[in-house]
Amino acid sequence: MFEGQPKGLYALALANTGERFGYYTMLAIFTLFLQAKFGYTAAETSEIFSTFLAGVYFTPLIGGWLADKFGYGKMVTTGVFVMFFGYLLLSIPAGNDIAKWMMFGALTMIALGTGLFKGNLQVMVGNLYDAPEYRSKRDSAFSIFYMAINIGALYAPTMATEITNWMLAKSNLTYDGQIPALAHQFQNGTITPEGSQLLESLKVAQNFAGDTASFCSTYIDKLGEAYNYGFGVACISLIISIIIYYAFRSTFKHADVNTKQANANKSTQQAATSEELTPAETKQRIIALCLVFAVVIFFWMAFHQNGLTMTFFARDYTAHSAEGLDRLGFSVWNLTLLIVLVYAGFSFFQSKISKSKTISGIVAVAVIILLGVNYSTMDATLPILPQIFQQFNPFFVVALTPVSLAVFSSLAKAGKEPSAPRKIAFGMLIAAIGFAILAMGSMGLPTPSEVEANGISSSQLVSPNWLISTYLVLTFAELLLSPMGISFVSKVAPPKYKGLMMGGWFVATALGNKLVGEIGKIWGEMQLWMVWSVLIVCCLVAALFMFSIMKRLEKVAK
Numbered sequence: 001m002f003e004g005q006p007k008g009l010y011a012l013a014l015a016n017t018g019e020r021f022g023y024y025t026m027l028a029i030f031t032l033f034l035q036a037k038f039g040y041t042a043a044e045t046s047e048i049f050s051t052f053l054a055g056v057y058f059t060p061l062i063g064g065w066l067a068d069k070f071g072y073g074k075m076v077t078t079g080v081f082v083m084f085f086g087y088l089l090l091s092i093p094a095g096n097d098i099a100k101w102m103m104f105g106a107l108t109m110i111a112l113g114t115g116l117f118k119g120n121l122q123v124m125v126g127n128l129y130d131a132p133e134y135r136s137k138r139d140s141a142f143s144i145f146y147m148a149i150n151i152g153a154l155y156a157p158t159m160a161t162e163i164t165n166w167m168l169a170k171s172n173l174t175y176d177g178q179i180p181a182l183a184h185q186f187q188n189g190t191i192t193p194e195g196s197q198l199l200e201s202l203k204v205a206q207n208f209a210g211d212t213a214s215f216c217s218t219y220i221d222k223l224g225e226a227y228n229y230g231f232g233v234a235c236i237s238l239i240i241s242i243i244i245y246y247a248f249r250s251t252f253k254h255a256d257v258n259t260k261q262a263n264a265n266k267s268t269q270q271a272a273t274s275e276e277l278t279p280a281e282t283k284q285r286i287i288a289l290c291l292v293f294a295v296v297i298f299f300w301m302a303f304h305q306n307g308l309t310m311t312f313f314a315r316d317y318t319a320h321s322a323e324g325l326d327r328l329g330f331s332v333w334n335l336t337l338l339i340v341l342v343y344a345g346f347s348f349f350q351s352k353i354s355k356s357k358t359i360s361g362i363v364a365v366a367v368i369i370l371l372g373v374n375y376s377t378m379d380a381t382l383p384i385l386p387q388i389f390q391q392f393n394p395f396f397v398v399a400l401t402p403v404s405l406a407v408f409s410s411l412a413k414a415g416k417e418p419s420a421p422r423k424i425a426f427g428m429l430i431a432a433i434g435f436a437i438l439a440m441g442s443m444g445l446p447t448p449s450e451v452e453a454n455g456i457s458s459s460q461l462v463s464p465n466w467l468i469s470t471y472l473v474l475t476f477a478e479l480l481l482s483p484m485g486i487s488f489v490s491k492v493a494p495p496k497y498k499g500l501m502m503g504g505w506f507v508a509t510a511l512g513n514k515l516v517g518e519i520g521k522i523w524g525e526m527q528l529w530m531v532w533s534v535l536i537v538c539c540l541v542a543a544l545f546m547f548s549i550m551k552r553l554e555k556v557a558k
Contacts, residue, residue: 006128008252009141011244013148016121018241019080021152021159022087022234023114024394027307028160028387029227032177032315037224038096039184042312042448046520049308052107053513057300057506059115064123064503068496072120073249073256079116080242084235086110091232093225119502126490126498127255139420139487140405146483147401150394152237157391158332160230164385167226173206173219175385177315180223181452183216194454282494288556289492289501291549292485293508295424298542299481300512301519302431302535303474306390308520309531310438310467315386316451317442317528319461326464327375327382334374335395341367342399346406389467396475404479420488421546421553427481428543434473435535441466442528449524492556 030052034045067075086109089102125145129138168175182199185191191199203215210218277285328334341364348360411417418426441462486505493501522531 004134005137005141005144006134006251007248008128008255009125009144011248011251012121012125012128013145014248015241015245016118016145017148017152018237018244019083019117019152020149021156022237022241023110024153024156024390025159025233025237026087026090026110026231028157028390029164029230031308031311032387033224033227033231036180036220036227037099039180039188042523043521046308046517046523048107050514050517050520052111053304053307053516054510055107055111056114056510057513058510059111060119060506061115061500061503063115063117064119064498064500064506066116067120067123068498068500071256072124073253075116075120076124076245077242079113079118079120080238080245081113082109082116083113084238086113087231087234087238091228091235093228099224115506119506122486123490123498123502124252124255126487126502127257128252129490138491139408139484142483142487142490143401143405143479146479146486147398150397153394154335154391154398155332156394157387157389159233160387161385163230163233164223164226164387167229168222171218171222173208173222175223175383176202176206177320177386178202178455179206179219182455183220186212186216192453198455277494282497285492285494285556286497286501288553289489289504292421292424292488292546292553293504295428295542295546296481296485296505296508297512297515298538299428299431299477300509301515302435302539303478304513304516305519305535306393306471306474308516309523310470311386311390312448312523313438313442313528314384314389314467316448316456317445317460317462318384318386318389318464318467319458320384322382322384322464323380325375327378328371329392329468330382330384330388330464331374331378332391334371335391337367337371337374339395339399341371343402346402350406384464389464389471392468392471393475393478396472397479400475400479419554419557420484420491421550421557423480423484424488425543425546425550427477427479427484428539428546430477430480431474432536432539432543434470434477435532435539437473438466438470439529439532439536441470442532445528447525447527488557 031045031049034040034048035042040048063075063079086106088106089109090106092102093099094102122145125141126138129135129141134141164175178198179202182191182195182202185195186199199216200212203212206215206219208215208218322330328338344360344364344367348357348364351357351360408417445460445462446456486502489501489505490498519531519534522534
């Protein structure tokens with residue numbers, strides 16, 4: 001998996017890890033912030049969230065076009081600085097009216113900065129594998145790169161949770177997901193008698209001495225401020241990211257060459273190995289890529305529900321505490337130990353040297369002992385905040401990447417490895433299964449509108465395992481689709497349009513993310529199992545379309 005990879009891969013991957021840590025810390029709490037701070041409805045929150053995500057993934061098209069003209073490295077550096085000022089603006093507490101303008105300005109800067117940074121960094125990764133000695137390792141390289149992204153995402157929800165709890169504790173408050181909506185209803189005079197009674201009981205549970213009006217304003221202000229501090233984490237992570245980028249730039253500097261620069265310096269390796277295509281071949285490749293882009297729109301529409309409706313589900317319908325073995329999964333440090341256990345196990349079975357097997361075995365036993373100690377010393381009941389569920393997807397990505405690579409390596413040796421387009425199609429089918437699990441777990445639950453007005457009894461809350469299982473299955477789909485899709489674009493894109501085509505991948509992602517909000521808009525009167533069924537149908541239709549054009553895609557990928 002890691003053998004024979006160029007050093008530049010790890011430098012670029014680590015730089016991306018830092019940036020993604022900040023981004024996913026922000027994303028873990030963003031929709032919660034919108035509703036807690038401003039009292040936005042689910043539909044309004046969905047519109048803002050999906051538009052922001054669409055911007056984040058659309059702007060790489062502009063970033064790719066600029067990079068094709070001026071260079072990838074210049075755009076990456078500029079993007080870091082633009083993002084930094086965006087996150088800085090988002091982290092400043094302010095009154096509602098000013099805060100809204102600051103927030104929209106910050107979101108614009110973050111989207112623009114990401115567009116300059118994200119796609120161009122990935123193009124440089126792809127350029128590392130244009131050299132003949134590395135071409136066969138392209139797919140595994142993007143899997144490693146994708147795993148590094150998710151290492152940053154793994155720790156982000158815990159950081160957001162710890163900051164939220166710390167800031168609320170300073171005001172002698174604790175998190176309760178029901179309070180913000182009820183507090184806003186109280187302030188605007190729309191609260192029901194049942195809601196008013198529930199709000200009063202929640203105020204008593206917080207040991208708040210003042211009246212209800214004071215409690216509502218205090219809780220909203222303090223929770224909003226806690227989220228502001230969470231956004232500030234991204235500023236620190238970006239500083240670390242740019243330091244890594246420049247400290248190890250010598251390992252990938254040769255990959256920071258676009259077609260224009262390569263043609264100006266014929267001695268570079270990229271120019272010497274550049275692939276010449278006829279206009280017909282170029283057109284064929286671009287059409288094939290556009291067809292793939294059309295399919296992945298529906299995957300991202302479904303997958304990025306993790307920051308929207310799946311977070312609403314975690315807040316409103318899922319048990320607020322974990323017991324038994326489930327507690328292990330809600331500690332990121334235990335998840336880290338489980339990842340070490342997986343990698344130690346692979347090392348043990350794959351190592352050909354007895355010393356390596358011994359070390360791997362010792363590490364595995366030590367991890368098992370540590371997990372046992374951690375489990376025995378944990379509180380019997382562990383409180384859960386809704387954003388913490390977002391750690392499971394990156395955990396599964398990091399833990400399952402070696403499994404995925406081992407399976408496909410074995411299939412490759414037997415001459416049976418599916419092509420990248422076929423993996424994408426299977427990924428869409430698996431995504432449909434993931435939401436089928438969530439649909440089953442949602443049977444019999446009240447609608448979101450009923451919960452918002454009257455609350456929900458603890459007896460109706462479902463097990464956290466419904467969401468965790470859904471995240472697991474969606475991760476299988478993601479591993480088949482996302483790194484393979486990026487690798488496919490890197491491989492098939494005509495050389496002089498590499499930046500633009502990588503931008504095209506992100507435009508497809510942007511369109512999918514814009515459609516994320518359409519699902520949020522039906523989050524209200526509709527039964528939950530029907531909401532998830534819309535996603536199931538979309539994924540199935542996309543998979544069938546992908547299989548119908550498979551021969552055409554596999555032809556250009558040869």
